[in-house]
Amino acid sequence: MNKIARDRLVAEVARIVEEANIDLDGKAVACLKAALRNERNELAQGILAEIVENQEIARNERIPICQDTGVAVFFVELGNEVFLDFNLEAALNEAVATAYTKGYLRKSIVRHPLDRVNTKDNTPAVIHVRPVMGSTLRIRFAPKGAGSENMSAIAMLTPADGFAGIVRFVVDVVRRAGGKPCPPIVLGVGIGGTFEKAALIAKEALLRELDDEAMNPRDRELEQALYQAVNATNVGPMGLSGDTTCLAVKVNSYPCHIASLPVAVNIQCHAARHKEVIL
Amino acid sequence: MLRLTLPMNEATRLSLRAGDRLLLSGVIYTGRDAAHQRMVDALQKHENPPFSYDGSLIYYTGPSPAKPGRPIGACGPTSSYRMDPFALALMPAGLRIMLGKGPRGKAFRDALVKQAAVYLVVTGGIGALLSKRVLSAATVAYPDLGAEAVYRLEVVDFPAVVAYDAVGGNLYGDLDD
Structure with missing residues (x-):
């Protein structure tokens, strides 16, 4: 049995939410650099070079890669031997609110598609939970731009x-x-x-x-x-x-x-x- | 690479051609979906615009919050086509220099030529890099809109490319038809 404390989960998730917006992963960077090497169009080369430079500035200066820091999307795999004595969705939303507020990320969510009033903390997230066998909780996060x-x-x-x-x-x-x-x-x-x-x-x-x-x-x-x-x-x-x-x-x-x-x-x-x- | 200062006079605007690469310096204004709605509402009610449209550039962006010690957060362009219906009303009111990203609709392009306006683009998703070209940012209208408010930005060497010029030149070619 793996009992996970709520505080730990909120802190860990807030950390990956903030990092995802600032630190483009190495595989994406490698793809961009390969594209820059292979591109033959001059204007396109210039654009790809800007994109490569941008992610370096974002990581080094801890500025979001893009101002659209997205809707928070989670894919969660919940092991049958994991014990949580709290509401997982509420904890994930708390992590999102913390990361978007303290991390200077843009809040892009409105409470209703027609009245369009901003919720001011980028919640609620879009959360997909899948039950799996095992004793671990795997949480994958993607900030999805519009x-x-x-x-x-x-x-x-x-x-x-x-x-x-x-x-x-x-x-x-x-x-x-x-x-x-x-x-x-x-x-x-x-x-x-x-x-x-x-x-x-x-x-x-x-x-x-x-x-x-x-x-x-x-x-x-x-x-x-x-x-x-x-x-x-x-x-x-x-x-x-x-x-x-x-x-x-x-x-x-x-x-x-x-x-x-x-x-x-x-x-x-x-x-x-x-x-x-x-x- | 053409170095241009904003606000821009009519002769300069008319001389721009699709494909020209620019470095913009001076004062520009931001506005996206919600601010555009209010600007059009103000126009219909004969109220003053949030800034003087004459010679001004509007930049379609909703920046992320500024960190302490920085004027602005990430501030790349948002998709321009969503502003098409508003631009149709605002171009005749004098707002004839627009900066955003991506192709726009035919009704907008036709009106742009009729109004001798220009549409510039900047690479999307490079908001961290662009934040380094902004010297200062101040809210000038609609502060309740947060990131969507109208900001006055002082920029230096802000990169842009002319996408649609005042005589019908179109850098996107046939791709968006």
Whole structure:
């Protein structure tokens, strides 16, 4: 039995929330630097160089990488041998409020989509909890910016659309988004499941390591095909043309109904921020 | 690279061409979704604008809070297309230099040429770098909006590229049509 104290959880989560906004992880930096080496368009090279310089300034001077410090998204894996004598969602929200207030992060959440009154502490977070076996609590955090979130899309394709239909839909979403989601982007693609499951696994795909590959060979093949097709669009950094439209494509899949082929595309900007803590 | 000072006179504005790379210095004003709504409301009620639009640049940003000792936090651009409906009303009122990120809609581009306005862009997601080009920041209107308030920024060598010029030049080419 792993009994986790509330204070410890709040402090650890507040720490990763603040760090995620300031310290872009090494794999994302490596992707950006590789893109800068390979880019042939001069204006695009300049943009990629600014992006690389920006993340260094952010880390060294502890300034947020981007002023859009996002909506706080958590993916939590809760082991069956973990004991919590408090409300996990309330504790995660307390950590978010602490980090966004004390860490000089922007508060971007309004209490209702129509009355649009700011909650002033960036809560509530969006929290997904999955029960797993084991004695640990794994908490993954991503601050999700709206520029790229707003360009995300879902389609309920039919089985006949298949692999080619998925590629067509994803490339169309990227083309129509153009410069709006701050390319070079990372694409989280969810295929299968139901309407909401596809969107959820697409979001979760964005928290994968940038240099990993899907376990399933079909998903892996789709990742490679999409990476090639998206980078052939010439959307380019900030939509101003170039070789670098996406840094990575992550496909997650789930079984689905005999009549369905849901496809969700969650777009992440080049500030592919995420951190995790295991308690 | 063209070094320009804000506010900017009409002749300079009209001389800009899509693709020109700029370094901006001087005074600029910020405003995004909520501030634009209020600026348009003020215009419709014949109230004074939050700052003089003549020759002024509006920068679409909602900065993160300034740390002690710094004028501003991260202050990169937000997506400009959301400001299209407001810009249609504000351009004829004199607000003809806009700075943001990303392509905009056809109605906006047509109105921009009609008003001989210019739309500049700066790389999105480099808010830490851009914060180093801001010398001072002061709230001039709508303080209750927090990050969305109108700020007067004094900037030096703030990088920008002309995306749409006053004669229909379009750096995004056909990508957004």
